[in-house]
Amino acid sequence: METKTQNMIEMRHIVKDFNGFKANNDINLTLKRGEILALLGENGAGKSTLMQILSGLLAPTAGAILVRGKQVDIKDPNTAKALGIGMVHQHFMLASAFSVWENIILGDEPVKHGKLDVKAAHEKVTALSKRYGLAINLDAKVADITVAQQQRVEILKVLYRGAEILIFDEPTAVLTPQEITEFIKILKGLAAEGKAVILITHKLDEIKAVADRVTVIRAGQGIATLTVSDTTDNQLAEMMVGRHVNMKLDKSAAKIGQEVLHVSDLKVNEARGNLAVKDLSFNLHQGEILGLAGIDGNGQDELVEALTGLRRVKAGQVIIKGKNMTNKKVREITELGVSHIPADRQKFGLILPWSVADNMALQSYYHEPFSKHGIINFNAIHEHARKLIKQFDVHTTDENLPAGELSGGNQQKAIIARELDRNSDLIIAFQPTRGLDVGAIEYIHQQLLAQRAAGKAILLISYELDEIMQLSDRIAVLHDGQISGEVRPADTTDRELGLLMTGAKKEGR
Amino acid sequence: MFNLSEKNKKFLVPIVSVIAGFLVGAIIMLVWSYNPIQAYGSMFISALGNMNGIGETIREATPLIFTAIGFAIASSAGFFNIGLPGQAQAGWITAIWIALANPNLPKYILLPVCIIAGALAGAIVSGIAGVLRAYFGTNEVITTIMINYIVLYLCQYLMQQIMSPKLRVDMDATKAVSANGSLHLDWLSNCFGQSRINAGIFLALIALFCFWWLMRKTTTGFEIKAVGLNPLASQYAGMSAKKNIIVSMLLSGAFAGLGGVVQGLGTYQNYFTQTASLDIGWDGLSVALLGGGSALGILIAALLFSILKIGGLGMQTIAGIPYEIVSIVIAAIIFFIAINYVVGLLFSRKAAVKTPTDHYPTNNQTVTLGKEEQL
Structure with missing residues (x-):
């Protein structure tokens, strides 16, 4: 049995070069079982690129990825899926005319005698939703449920496919404060069940509330990885935006008019x-x-x-x-x-x-x-x-x-x-x-x-x-x-x- | 990958489609033991081998040019006007009715009045769909298709119940229009072996020029194209989406209506019971797609279509090949255009997935798709 301290993911010296522009430039990241790791950085810092590499959407220019200690080549999203890596996107990818359970099994349906095994599907999804405390009406149409519930459907979708490593891309951007409180509970529940979670965000209070460690990325480079309980908001904010670069522009005194x-x-x-x-x-x-x-x-x-x-x-x-x-x-x-x-x-x-x-x-x-x-x-x-x-x-x-x-x-x-x-x-x-x-x-x-x-x-x-x-x-x-x-x-x-x-x-x- | 520039692709796609269509037609003929070379030979001979054939081919192409222009204008603005048959039919019955009701008006008054009224009738029919789309967001594909049926049976009702019996031969056909209301020209018909070629072709050429001028030289065309290619950018630039929807649909319907006018005043000289939506409407759609939406392209595609249709009759009489084979060839050509369209779409989608999204989180997939859609 794997121990709590085992590295689920290790990304070593990842470089991603887009025609001379280095979106990722030597980034290191480790993720342990049962841990919530926050990935902090400004827009365009390279967070999404890094996660797209991990989920098989982009190939790194250089660097190595280890999953459960073994070096892997994540060449497409299916490989990522087989390795137990699942991503919950910021923009949900659900069929709104379908019911919740149909969306969850879509693309991975249990089949019996060439027919969809509705009962097995229902049972499996119900078990998942109970285990992880993701209460939701499985028969409701996705079009009729709230955004927060849709997010739960996305999470269940990823869990249904056996993900051990869950990546959340700015998950709270679409949620109300109350929903965020609920969501943080869900995240903690997932970690307690032994899942490893990566949370892409630039909200400091969320990191404080939920993450164990935080990796800060700025301008494509990994700045630091810190234990959240040892850091302050100020420290994180400073790391995220970087110190003031003195690229002095020739700026005359303002002549304020009407x-x-x-x-x-x-x-x-x-x-x-x-x-x-x-x-x-x-x-x-x-x-x-x-x-x-x-x-x-x-x-x-x-x-x-x-x-x-x-x-x-x-x-x-x-x-x-x-x-x-x-x-x-x-x-x-x-x-x-x-x-x-x-x-x-x-x-x-x-x-x-x-x-x-x-x-x-x-x-x-x-x-x-x-x-x-x-x-x-x-x-x-x-x-x-x-x-x-x-x-x-x-x-x-x-x-x-x-x-x-x-x-x-x-x-x-x-x-x-x-x-x-x-x-x-x-x-x-x-x-x-x-x-x-x-x-x-x-x-x-x-x-x-x-x-x-x-x-x-x-x-x-x-x-x-x-x-x-x-x-x-x-x-x-x-x-x-x-x-x-x-x-x-x-x-x-x-x-x-x-x-x-x-x-x-x-x-x- | 597609390394073709947009411009080359625009030329290549229809040409490849036509060739592929002919090949499929040949294979089908071989399967049923007909000689494709003889068949295609007789097709071209009967369509282009004598003056009468040429005249009939041009006559067949005339309404198609109008309906194709109608489709092209709407599609430039990003709308799929499937209502061409109904709009053409409205133009047809209107022009005939006015011509029949005023047989003794001088030609230089009657003919323009009939033509303009026919265009207006088409515009009114398409305008309904335009207004519904602009103010209620109703999908124009659905509304135009439904309006086709309404027009089809409304015309029947108008002719049988409202039109004075004096204007009709029987319940299913009106009388022929007087010479003052006809597009028929003796000298033209004589030049082309007594075929039914008529002044409509001149109107069609003028229409092609107007269409080219409208799309290329006017602010209206500029806005229609902008809305079709990038609705968001046109809104940003202060263009009114509602106005452009309605303007493009009105213009589209007016041209389709004119297609019906030349069919009525030129080809048939009367109106008679229609049992299904007009072919010139559906064929105009294909002609516009095959012609890539450009004026010259539409002219060439309309002529090609007419060669197939008129030549198809010759294939039947000379080579003894069923007309159904001709229909298959035409269908195959349209099919191959559609396939190219889908392939292009797939390629652009694949490319969009692989763009780095970190810098452009809202990737430009929609924009790329929009580019394909105008075809």
């Missing part, structure tokens, strides 16, 4: 109808960059969509340049002088099969000189694109190249060129440097600072603390749809921001 954006008591629902933005108020002036810091999923998407007219505001007001723009159409807001650099450049920012030229006209094609009486002047569109390509240093063969064939950095430059060229008074930049290399990041930061010097108001929403610290004149920290604190970059530390981001309220000064 108020451009005023948001008061804003409430916005997310897709499922729960409040994602809760009573949010802030303002923004000419010549100022307001940095909205925070961890992904704390209402950023909904806030930006509400400000730009893509999502309905439930309550509160959005006042832009003195005009009430609450629930106005996207185009009315754009026309008033708002530029929007979207977080997902491929999904929102570009029409990938279209040429760079067409994409650069996406926000202005209906205006002269690009069109007149509904007829497009492609010469003007191409000329405009050539000018922008030069001015913003977009690396492309020419303006006819499909936007999808540009590199990520150049796609982003094309969007930034389009948005900044419109000379808007308010620029909403959401994750403007996501996934870009250092050179492109620097360029985009300089462009944003140039806009600030030109008296534009810039709302910068980012998950990168460094970016927020370097660019912002003021920093507001978003947590759970509310501002948990507002600070000035000069008077704050990464540690303080890290705490605010995880929900600790700012103490009064």
Whole structure:
């Protein structure tokens, strides 16, 4: 019988190289039986890559994986499954028209005489749900149960397939606080039954509540593995965000002008109808960059969509340049002088099969000189694109190249060129440097600072603390749809921001 | 892997499909001991071997061009307009009815009025599906297919119960329209061996140009394509999804309606009882897919379809091959287009799974699929 101290998983010196970009760079990880290991890191730190390697979705460039002490080659998800590795994804993969038990056995059905053995299936699933305390109505349709219950179905699915090692990818992102308490109980129950659990998260309080050890990853590198009971929140926050990198940008003193954006008591629902933005108020002036810091999923998407007219505001007001723009159409807001650099450049920012030229006209094609009486002047569109390509240093063969064939950095430059060229008074930049290399990041930061010097108001929403610290004149920290604190970059530390981001309220000064 | 660029693929897929379709047809003929070379030979001879055959082929292609344009516009915007038969039928009966009711109006008034009314009738029929989709999110595939049935039997009712008996020959057919309401041109028909080729082909060529111009040169076309390729980005750019759904469906139905108009005023000169949804609707769908949704592609595909259909009659009379074989060849071609479409879809899905998702947690699978869907 295996002992409690046996290493279920050992990942040694894992490297994953995506065309020169090292998403994982020499990461070590060990996981023991009956243990809950937290994997802590910012977005893009390489947590998911590491777990995708473990679950057979990606092959490591270098490094070794040992499962129960034996070196293995996890070449596909089936191998991972055979080794007893199961993953509960952040986005559930359930057939909503099927019942709970049908979903659990789907793909692994007990068969008797060529027919589905309903009784055996029921018995097996019932036994599992009792053993692990995962109470759920097996005959309910998945479409009719809550998200927390759906998560239980996902867990049962993994257990049904005999998983010994369970990986949870940001499992609490979709749960309410009460559901999280329940979920933590389930996790502890699994560990007590001898399962080994990896919990991907960036919520410090959860780690404190449930994990035995924590492995911190930053920028693809393993920073440390610590025993949770010996660490403090501060220590973890500092390790996660890393110390302030002094990449000094040439930043002039702010020349604050008139108020451009005023948001008061804003409430916005997310897709499922729960409040994602809760009573949010802030303002923004000419010549100022307001940095909205925070961890992904704390209402950023909904806030930006509400400000730009893509999502309905439930309550509160959005006042832009003195005009009430609450629930106005996207185009009315754009026309008033708002530029929007979207977080997902491929999904929102570009029409990938279209040429760079067409994409650069996406926000202005209906205006002269690009069109007149509904007829497009492609010469003007191409000329405009050539000018922008030069001015913003977009690396492309020419303006006819499909936007999808540009590199990520150049796609982003094309969007930034389009948005900044419109000379808007308010620029909403959401994750403007996501996934870009250092050179492109620097360029985009300089462009944003140039806009600030030109008296534009810039709302910068980012998950990168460094970016927020370097660019912002003021920093507001978003947590759970509310501002948990507002600070000035000069008077704050990464540690303080890290705490605010995880929900600790700012103490009064 | 597919190393073909999108552009090459667009050309290659239909050509490979057509060749594969012909091969399958040949195999089937061999299985039933017919000589495929003789059969295909007689097919091309009867469709293209004399002026009458050429005229009939062009005549057959005329309505297909219109219905194919109709399908292509809706599909550019990301909608699958299955209602082409009903829209065409509405255009047909409307044009005939107006022409019959006003036989003595001068040609230069009557003909344009009939044509425009037919287009409007098609647009109204498709507009219902467009409005339902825009305001209630109703799936347009379901609504258009159901509206086909409504139109099919409504037309029957209109002709038998509402239309003045004076305009009908009997319960199942109307009288022929007067010369003032007809697209028939003596000189054209004479040029092509007394075939039923008519002025509709000129209208079809104009329509192809309008379609090309609309999609390539206007802001309306720009928006329709943007919505079809990436609905999220078009919303981000302030385009109205509702407006584009309705505009593209109205245009789609108008062109399909015109297909019915040329069928009525050109080919048959009257309206008669239809027992099933119009073939020109279904064939237009295939023509649009085969033609890759481009104006030139639609023209070529419509002619090819017509060669198969008209030549198929010749295969029957000259080579003694059942018309069913021709149907199999046509079906095989469509089948191979569909297969290529599915293969392309599979490839893009496989590629999407292997992209590093750490940096783009919302991977662009939907965008890639969207690209495939426009075909």
